[in-house]
Amino acid sequence: GQNIDQPTEMTATEGAIVQINCTYQTSGFNGLFWYQQHAGEAPTFLSYNVLDGLEEKGRFSSFLSRSKGYSYLLLKELQMKDSASYLCAVREQTGGFKTIFGAGTRLFVKA
Amino acid sequence: DGGITQSPKYLFRKEGQNVTLSCEQNLNHDAMYWYRQDPGQGLRLIYYSQIVNDFQKGDIAEGYSVSREKKESFPLTVTSAQKNPTAFYLCASRGGGQNTEAFFGQGTRLTVV
Numbered sequence: 509g510q511n512i513d514q515p516t517e518m519t520a521t522e523g524a525i526v527q528i529n530c531t532y533q534t535s536g537f538n539g540l541f542w543y544q545q546h547a548g549e550a551p552t553f554l555s556y557n558v559l560d561g562l563e564e565k566g567r568f569s570s571f572l573s574r575s576k577g578y579s580y581l582l583l584k585e586l587q588m589k590d591s592a593s594y595l596c597a598v599r600e601q602t603g604g605f606k607t608i609f610g611a612g613t614r615l616f617v618k619a
Numbered sequence: 620d621g622g623i624t625q626s627p628k629y630l631f632r633k634e635g636q637n638v639t640l641s642c643e644q645n646l647n648h649d650a651m652y653w654y655r656q657d658p659g660q661g662l663r664l665i666y667y668s669q670i671v672n673d674f675q676k677g678d679i680a681e682g683y684s685v686s687r688e689k690k691e692s693f694p695l696t697v698t699s700a701q702k703n704p705t706a707f708y709l710c711a712s713r714g715g716g717q718n719t720e721a722f723f724g725q726g727t728r729l730t731v732v
Contacts, residue, residue: 512661541720550709550723551662595661604669605650605713606677607721611661 512610514596519616520586528581528613530596538601542570542581545593545612554581554594583615591617621646625710625724632697632704632731640695640727642710650713651693652721655679655706662709668693697729704731 511533520526532540539558543551557563557572557579569582581594593612600606623644632638642651650669654662664677668687682701687693693712697704707728711721 548707548726548728550725552723553720556720597662604667604675606664606667606675607652608664608678609654609662611659614659 512596512598512608514594514610514613516611517614517616519618522586522588522617522619524586525582525584526586526615528583528594528596528615530579530581530610532577532579532596532598532610534577534598534600534608536601537574538599538605540570540572540579541597541599541607542568542579543595543597543609545595547593551595586617588617588619591615623710623712623722623724625708625727628725628727630727630729632729634731635699637699638697638704638729640697640708640710640729642693642695642724643691644693644712644722644724645691646712646714646722647690648712648714648722649690651687652711652713653677653683653685653693653695654709654711656709656726657706665695665708704729 513531542554545551555570562571567584572579593614595612596610597607626641652667653665663679666685668674671690684696709726710724713721
């Protein structure tokens with residue numbers, strides 16, 4: 509089976525840095541994704557990790573440790589528009605490929 | 620422009636009626652997925668299809684059915700057997716390759732009254 513845990517909510521200040529953690533337990537690990545979702549909208553892709561280490565993309569970075577079943581999303585220079593839910597998702601290869609999502613972390617950015 | 624389209628955006632149905640949600644993509648993606656999202660929660664996988672004429676149950680398939688007769692289309696039927704159908708439904712597609720992300724439609728908000 510699979511289990512993905514993220515904090516429910518976080519609050520941070522505009523211009524600051526925030527780290528959103530994700531732990532997972534899964535069989536047939538085949539990659540970890542982070543998505544951003546604004547309320548009532550579709551999720552949009554942020555990052556992908558399949559090997560251990562840090563992937564950097566502009567203000568967003570994502571880290572993976574497969575041995576620890578752990579990932580984090582790092583958001584720098586926070587902007588008000590970054591207020592959204594951030595979904596950690598793990599892809600499994602069990603016959604076919606399927607992607608399982610965590611419940612998401614709601615980030616509130618305050619001025 | 621290429622993309623994935625869900626229709627309608629809002630849908631109201633009476634309890635006990637079946638309803639079909641449309642999902643169409645012109646991205647030439649083999650894999651398509653249906654997720655359900657309830658308020659304040661993450662996405663739960665209903666059904667997925669890796670290729671035309673084939674599909675598998677996800678974690679919450681009971682009360683739902685799908686078909687994949689064409690590569691571009693993956694409609695979801697919410698049947699009267701689904702006990703709590705009111706939710707936000709998201710369709711996604713994914714191309715080949717290990718590191719390809721899923722592209723989502725804009726979602727259909729289904730309300731059963």
